[in-house]
Amino acid sequence: MATVLVVDHERRIRKWIRDSLGKCGYDVEETADGQTALETASRRHFDLILLDDALPKMDGWQVLTKLKEDSQMQKIPVVVLTSFPSVETEAAGMRLGAAHVLAKPCRTEALETTVRVAIREAERDGAPIPAREVEAEEVDAPSGPKVASAAPEFIKTGGKLAALERALRGGLPTGSLTLVEGVSGAGKSVLCQYLFYGSILDGLGAAYFSNQYTAGSLAKQMQSVGLNVLDHIREDHLCVYPLRERSADDDPDSLLAQLASEIQGLPQEYRFIIVDGITNLAQVSQDRAVMGFFSSCQQQCDEGRTIVLVGRTSAFDQNLLVRLHGMCNAHISLVMETITGRILTTLEVTKVKNFEPNSDNRFSFQVEADVGINIVPVSRIKA
Structure with missing residues (x-):
C-alpha cells in the first residue's frame, strides 16, 4: 500500500484528498503546516507528498526546498498543489524539484x-529530483532564460536524430518558418521534441505551445525517449504555453x-x-485567416526567430496547403x-531554405515507447 502525506492549510482540501485517495487504497496522513510536514516526513517513509504552495508561516516553496536539500x-x-495555476508557477515548481504541479480544486x-x-x-527512475540552488525570492520572480549570445546556423537534434539533420541538409535553418504536417499518429510531436531538445542544447531560449502538455508532462515525455530537458525547465531555458481550446x-x-x-x-x-x-x-478558420497567421509568423522569423507549426494534413485543403508551402522556408511531410508488413511513418523534407531536396531527404521510422524514433531501413525502387 502506497503512503501519501497531504500538506494543506485547508481542512476541506485535506479531507477531500484523504477520502479520494483512501478509496483507491492509499494510506494517507495529513498535516496543516510546513514544519510539521518536515518532521513527519523525517520520521516515516512516504511514497509521495502532496504539498500546498500557500502554507502559513513556512510556505510550500520553502518546504519543497528543504525536502530536496535533505539527503533522507x-x-x-x-x-505541488496551487490555487493559482500558471506557466510561471509550474516552471518554479520544476526548478525546485517538484514532480508535478496540480491545480486545486480539480x-x-x-x-x-x-x-x-x-x-x-x-x-x-529510482533517483531523486534535485533542486537547483535558488533563493526563495526566485520562486516569486522567475529569472529569464539564459541563452546563447548568437544563434547557431542550424537547429539540430543534439545528435539524437542524425537522419533528420541529413534530410534538412545540416539542420533546420535558423530564422525559418517550418510547417510539419501529417496524419494523426504519424509522430509529428515526437519529431518536434527532437528539434526542441537540440535548440536547448545550443543555448537557445525555447517556447512550446501545446494543448497536450504542461511543462512537467513534456519534460517527462521527452525524458522517456532519452531527451532530458528537466534541468533546462528549472533554469528557464524553455517554457510551455497552453493552447487555448476553441x-x-x-x-x-x-x-x-x-x-x-x-x-x-x-x-x-x-x-x-x-x-x-x-x-x-x-x-475551422477561413483560408485568409490561416494565411494571415502564417504571414505573422514569417514576419517574426524575418526578425530572427525560428518557428515550427504543426498540423494534421486534413486541416488544410490542397489549394491552401500549396500556398502555405510557398510561404514557409521549410516543409516536412509525414505519411x-x-x-514489408509493418506500419511505418515516412518523413520527407519537400522544401528547405536555400537548398534543393537531395537523395537523403526522406527516411522511415517507428515511434517506440521508451525509445523514441527508431529509424527503419527501407529499400525503395525509384520509377
Missing part, C-alpha cells in the same frame, strides 16, 4: 492519475490572430518556437504506410 527526504516525489480523476503517475515515475462561442479566425499576438509578445530571449498544433483552429 529528497527522493520523495512531491506534487477532478478526482485528475488527482488520482497525478498521484499514480508521480509514484510510478519515482519508482522507475469554445462554441469563439470566432476561430480571431483565435488565430490572438495566437499570433501571443507569439509576437514572447520575450525576445525565446528564439525557437514550436506550435503543436494548429489543427483545431486551422480546420504513414505499410512497408
Whole structure:
C-alpha cells in the first residue's frame, strides 16, 4: 500500500484528498503546516507528498526546498498543489524539484492519475529530483532564460536524430518558418521534441505551445525517449504555453490572430518556437485567416526567430496547403504506410531554405515507447 502525506492549510482540501485517495487504497496522513510536514516526513517513509504552495508561516516553496536539500527526504516525489495555476508557477515548481504541479480544486480523476503517475515515475527512475540552488525570492520572480549570445546556423537534434539533420541538409535553418504536417499518429510531436531538445542544447531560449502538455508532462515525455530537458525547465531555458481550446462561442479566425499576438509578445530571449498544433483552429478558420497567421509568423522569423507549426494534413485543403508551402522556408511531410508488413511513418523534407531536396531527404521510422524514433531501413525502387 502506497503512503501519501497531504500538506494543506485547508481542512476541506485535506479531507477531500484523504477520502479520494483512501478509496483507491492509499494510506494517507495529513498535516496543516510546513514544519510539521518536515518532521513527519523525517520520521516515516512516504511514497509521495502532496504539498500546498500557500502554507502559513513556512510556505510550500520553502518546504519543497528543504525536502530536496535533505539527503533522507529528497527522493520523495512531491506534487505541488496551487490555487493559482500558471506557466510561471509550474516552471518554479520544476526548478525546485517538484514532480508535478496540480491545480486545486480539480477532478478526482485528475488527482488520482497525478498521484499514480508521480509514484510510478519515482519508482522507475529510482533517483531523486534535485533542486537547483535558488533563493526563495526566485520562486516569486522567475529569472529569464539564459541563452546563447548568437544563434547557431542550424537547429539540430543534439545528435539524437542524425537522419533528420541529413534530410534538412545540416539542420533546420535558423530564422525559418517550418510547417510539419501529417496524419494523426504519424509522430509529428515526437519529431518536434527532437528539434526542441537540440535548440536547448545550443543555448537557445525555447517556447512550446501545446494543448497536450504542461511543462512537467513534456519534460517527462521527452525524458522517456532519452531527451532530458528537466534541468533546462528549472533554469528557464524553455517554457510551455497552453493552447487555448476553441469554445462554441469563439470566432476561430480571431483565435488565430490572438495566437499570433501571443507569439509576437514572447520575450525576445525565446528564439525557437514550436506550435503543436494548429489543427483545431486551422480546420475551422477561413483560408485568409490561416494565411494571415502564417504571414505573422514569417514576419517574426524575418526578425530572427525560428518557428515550427504543426498540423494534421486534413486541416488544410490542397489549394491552401500549396500556398502555405510557398510561404514557409521549410516543409516536412509525414505519411504513414505499410512497408514489408509493418506500419511505418515516412518523413520527407519537400522544401528547405536555400537548398534543393537531395537523395537523403526522406527516411522511415517507428515511434517506440521508451525509445523514441527508431529509424527503419527501407529499400525503395525509384520509377
